[in-house]
Amino acid sequence: MPVVSQTTLAPPRRRGLPYVGRTLSYVRDPLQMMRSQYDGWGPVSDIDFVGKRWTVLLGPDACEVALRNADKAFASGDGWGYLVGPFFDRGLMLLDFEEHHRHRRIMQSAFTRDRIEGYTAALQPAVAAGVAAWQPGASFLAYPALKELTLDLATEVFMGGADLATPDELDRVNQAFIDCVQSATAMVRANVPGTRWGRAIRGRRLLEEFFGRHLATKRAAPGDDLFSVLCHLETEDGERFSDEDVVNHMIFLLMAAHDTSTITVSTVMQQLGQHPEWQERCRAEALALSEHPTLAELDGLVAIDQVMKESLRLVPPVPVLARRTVKETEVLGHSIPAGRLVAVMVHLSHHMAELWDEPERFDPERFSDDRREDKVHRYAWEPFGGGVHKCIGMFFAGAEVKTILVHLLRQFTWTVEPSYRAPMSYTSLPFPKDGQPVHLTRRPTPQEPS
Numbered sequence: 001m002p003v004v005s006q007t008t009l010a011p012p013r014r015r016g017l018p019y020v021g022r023t024l025s026y027v028r029d030p031l032q033m034m035r036s037q038y039d040g041w042g043p044v045s046d047i048d049f050v051g052k053r054w055t056v057l058l059g060p061d062a063c064e065v066a067l068r069n070a071d072k073a074f075a076s077g078d079g080w081g082y083l084v085g086p087f088f089d090r091g092l093m094l095l096d097f098e099e100h101h102r103h104r105r106i107m108q109s110a111f112t113r114d115r116i117e118g119y120t121a122a123l124q125p126a127v128a129a130g131v132a133a134w135q136p137g138a139s140f141l142a143y144p145a146l147k148e149l150t151l152d153l154a155t156e157v158f159m160g161g162a163d164l165a166t167p168d169e170l171d172r173v174n175q176a177f178i179d180c181v182q183s184a185t186a187m188v189r190a191n192v193p194g195t196r197w198g199r200a201i202r203g204r205r206l207l208e209e210f211f212g213r214h215l216a217t218k219r220a221a222p223g224d225d226l227f228s229v230l231c232h233l234e235t236e237d238g239e240r241f242s243d244e245d246v247v248n249h250m251i252f253l254l255m256a257a258h259d260t261s262t263i264t265v266s267t268v269m270q271q272l273g274q275h276p277e278w279q280e281r282c283r284a285e286a287l288a289l290s291e292h293p294t295l296a297e298l299d300g301l302v303a304i305d306q307v308m309k310e311s312l313r314l315v316p317p318v319p320v321l322a323r324r325t326v327k328e329t330e331v332l333g334h335s336i337p338a339g340r341l342v343a344v345m346v347h348l349s350h351h352m353a354e355l356w357d358e359p360e361r362f363d364p365e366r367f368s369d370d371r372r373e374d375k376v377h378r379y380a381w382e383p384f385g386g387g388v389h390k391c392i393g394m395f396f397a398g399a400e401v402k403t404i405l406v407h408l409l410r411q412f413t414w415t416v417e418p419s420y421r422a423p424m425s426y427t428s429l430p431f432p433k434d435g436q437p438v439h440l441t442r443r444p445t446p447q448e449p450s
């Protein structure tokens with residue numbers, strides 16, 4: 001049966017500057033760029049972006065077609081591959097179809113509830129100590145402090161502790177990740193010294209060498225950290241990851257987990273700093289938990305959960321998902337040829353007045369049981385994506401974000417100017433360029449948790 005019907009039209013094309021196209025508009029203000037694209041050109045249209053022609057999908061109906069991928073026309077690896085492929089080569093998100101299914105089946109056992117309970121337990125002392133070391137002040141830069149904290153947590157939970165490497169080496173590993181991620185919107189996409197792409201190539205080499213060097217130790221002794229777990233996973237049919245697979249998956253997992261969780265907590269801190277009533281509600285929940293909250297306790301949080309979801313709505317850490325068509329296909333009456341890069345712009349769905357009541361307002365209760373605005377459309381709220389590539393670390397991410405928030409709320413209070421709008425960078429995953437200052441104060445008489 002033909003997938004593309006006789007009545008389909010090519011998507012309308014919005015022309016921009018040669019080669020650069022709409023890249024600068026996106027980097028300046030992605031939401032504004034998406035809105036103007038949707039209002040003027042509809043849910044399916046073509047643009048030039050970072051040197052290529054892309055079909056842009058906007059709104060939940062169009063995003064759903066690509067993410068559900070019913071006719072298996074959209075490949076993730078070839079889409080993301082254009083943006084960050086050489087640097088996250090053969091990470092789970094870069095694999096497709098049968099091969100993706102096989103690797104995801106093996107990796108799934110690293111993300112069972114039991115495993116996440118183990119990782120969450122390992123997080124608790126590390127978060128408590130990390131947060132306790134913060135030096136409060138009137139212009140405390142929340143974002144870099146959170147980034148350092150989540151990197152330390154990744155070292156603990158993903159790699160099995162700081163014994164693996166010296167602080168200097170960990171700094172180099174961190175920088176290598178940053179270089180790899182920042183390649184996404186590079187205009188020069190070749191190994192030219194001094195360019196983002198060139199730095200990313202060196203970053204990838206450093207990461208391969210780092211994980212390759214520690215692999216034998218992890219293979220030799222089973223442990224509870226993710227690196228060891230990946231080395232020892234085996235399905236019922238005896239399928240395991242090769243050494244190369246483990247290195248590729250580790251590099252991708254650390255990238256996938258790090259900036260995403262950091263920006264989520266950072267957005268929550270901004271919002272709670274501007275909405276003291278919500279900060280107090282969340283603090284009351286945090287103080288009611290045991291010293292080292294279990295996964296079940298974190299699951300029972302109501303206000304903190306709503307605030308986290310609302311922050312992920314306002315600032316989705318992955319605003320656009322990349323795909324490439326492997327055959328001609330159709331989206332909402334528009335034909336898309338084989339081989340076309342496709343940008344699934346989920347960010348806009350989070351801000352559409354058709355889906356959300358006053359979308360620009362911070363209103364966590366929209367996620368409460370009696371409102372559930374996110375249920376208006378299956379793809380209205382999609383910070384973790386959808387379909388077969390939906391984030392495998394979603395539940396772990398929730399546990400990590402909540403753990404950090406619980407410890408922050410117990411140890412500190414903070415405020416943020418009501419008029420403050422974070423100046424965001426969108427050259428890779430979003431982050432506040434000014435480090436997101438907050439007025440942070442240690443709580444005078446921290447109540448002992450019950």
Ligand code: HEM
Binds near residue numbers: 092318383390393396
């Ligand atoms: C708030 C934090 C996070 C957000 C918002 C997030 C978001 C996403 C999104 C949107 C995707 C889908 C990409 C696509 O379809 O193109 C994804 C995939 C993925 N994420 Fe996350 N992520 C987060 C945290 C994590 C963590 C903590 C881990 C691991 C511990 C992780 C591991 C992965 C992996 C392996 C994939 C690829 C899944 C596949 O292709 O089958 N993520 N994530």
